[in-house]
Amino acid sequence: MPDSDNTVYVVDDDAGMLESTQWLLESVGLNVNAYSDGRQFLEAVEDLKPGCVILDIRMPGLGGLNVQEELQKRSLDVPIIFVSGHADVPIVVRAFKSGAFDFIEKPFNEQLLLDSVQQALQDSGETAPMTAPTADTEARLASLTRREKDVFLPLAQGYTSKEIAEQLDVSVKTIDLYRARVMKRLGAERLPDVTGVAIAAGLLDPLELRQPTQPD
Template sequence: MSESPHTVYVVDDDAGMLESTQWLLESVGLQVKPYADGRQFLESVNPAQTGCAILDIRMPGLGGLNIQEELQKRGSQLPIIFVSGHADVPIVVRAFRSGAFDFIEKPFNEQLLLDSVQQALQENQQASRRQQGDQHTETLIAALTRRERDVFMPLAQGYTSREIAEQLDVGIKTIDLYRARVMKRLGVERVPDVTGIAIAAGLLDPLKLRER
């Protein structure tokens, strides 16, 4: 079975709890990968995988907080929902300070867990889409030649061909040529779309479009 964006990883050394949590999640159509051992989970999970993880806090060997720390070292963006029958304040504080998505005490209300999982999956998918969009934008801009980049920024700022020609000390026809090439490479037909790409890439402040 291949992993999907809706994969929920459940790590719990309590066999009964692991099985019942898996059943609950699968009953609402989610794909579940259960693990009774934290190290086994870390060995099999892809840091780039989307979804979310439900981790028991206290387990033999690697506990939930240790797993969270290791995932962060690997650059994983998986939202983590901790479950524990021993939710003392220092542990809860440590978990949230380290970026936990939620902390639920055992025995937990089933709907509470399902709501938390759905929210975590939604947030993770949105973050993944934003990251993919950023990478796509960076790829588009990186494909521009040096001269195209010279035209790209003032074009994004809303300068006319005449103004850009004066800035770069070249003819208007030359600017019109590069302007068309820039828009073709970026796959857009309107100047506002060029502006949007520059803003998305962090190259332009939308409040200071005409400032150089």
């Protein structure tokens, strides 16, 4: 269990989500400070107590990425767990490039969030960034077959099924099958989750991601 002296700051403009997240965290004995928008959060915290921040990406006025940037300008180094119901690859990449600890899509699994918070709190006192994959991530990656691994990395980089099929000289239907299997093995519901796993595991540099051009 994380140290009771730690504080989890939750910033979300969705009142229902803010309340339910606060209740979830307090139900396991965590200290929680909740804020309904990014500016309110920044005005309330001159300096952050040891802990972590759960930060919504999309909020009116000051979005999560802007809040992250402002914290960095103030030299407030704290693990940030981004949450979003509208994540896409460029947003995930920008968040991780800026030092995000984790990125979780809404609606999130409660245990997934609690696990991420616990790890963030454990690592919050460390100066070195987290580069090594967790045991769970390693186990999931190890479960991939050779062909699934061939699909995993270009999928994480943002390539489409058609582009991966051309790279591997197989049919699109085959890639779609492997894509579904990769996501299932990794516990990923959407593409940004796959990207996050690859970056967290140190298998993918955010700069190696394919830049989006035109929609398929």
